[in-house]
Amino acid sequence: KGIGKIFTHPVLIQEDETSHEIDLRLQLLSFVPGKTNTRTISLGSAILEPNSSKELKLPASFTVLNLGARLKNKQLHADTYAKIAEQIIERGFAVLLTYGPGELELAKQTIARCPQAELAPPTSLQELAFIMSQAVFTVSCDTGPMHIGAATGKPILGIFVSTPPLRYGYTNGANRVIDARDGFKD
Numbered sequence: 001k002g003i004g005k006i007f008t009h010p011v012l013i014q015e016d017e018t019s020h021e022i023d024l025r026l027q028l029l030s031f032v033p034g035k036t037n038t039r040t041i042s043l044g045s046a047i048l049e050p051n052s053s054k055e056l057k058l059p060a061s062f063t064v065l066n067l068g069a070r071l072k073n074k075q076l077h078a079d080t081y082a083k084i085a086e087q088i089i090e091r092g093f094a095v096l097l098t099y100g101p102g103e104l105e106l107a108k109q110t111i112a113r114c115p116q117a118e119l120a121p122p123t124s125l126q127e128l129a130f131i132m133s134q135a136v137f138t139v140s141c142d143t144g145p146m147h148i149g150a151a152t153g154k155p156i157l158g159i160f161v162s163t164p165p166l167r168y169g170y171t172n173g174a175n176r177v178i179d180a181r182d183g184f185k186d
Contacts, residue, residue: 018166043129043151056131059094059118064132064149066140067110068103073162074141078106080184082113084139089116093136096120098128098145142168150175 009031069075095117099107138149149156155174169177
């Protein structure tokens, strides 16, 4: 109330249980003239350049398994991350475990349960994006790094422990989601 005068085109966002977060936000741009808005996301090539300040030694033909999440109800237990890593390794890929600043203990617990995986060094977000851009694919719970992985253009497998995958996940192209809100099913 009182600020309505600054708005030229109010937008009523149309939403249902299958609405994706990107589509909801794109509706806000419906009155902006010019290009048609799409769901395509990209970090751009400048972001995906290797950081010269840190020499990253990446395994050949590897996948990223991103551990943790800012919100504890979005992440898995170290045992589950280790089982996922083992399944990926059984399929012939090296696994590089990435983690955030507050998730080093979870990373250590996971590597203790799956010593065949490799622990990534601490990384900045730009370094994480570069690593994900070099991976065959990335597996991550619904967290910021999942969206970074999707924006690299490489396949992403999003695991949704507490949020709806249809709203926040990526299912275009080779991207997939697992709805684990009720646990994992065989």
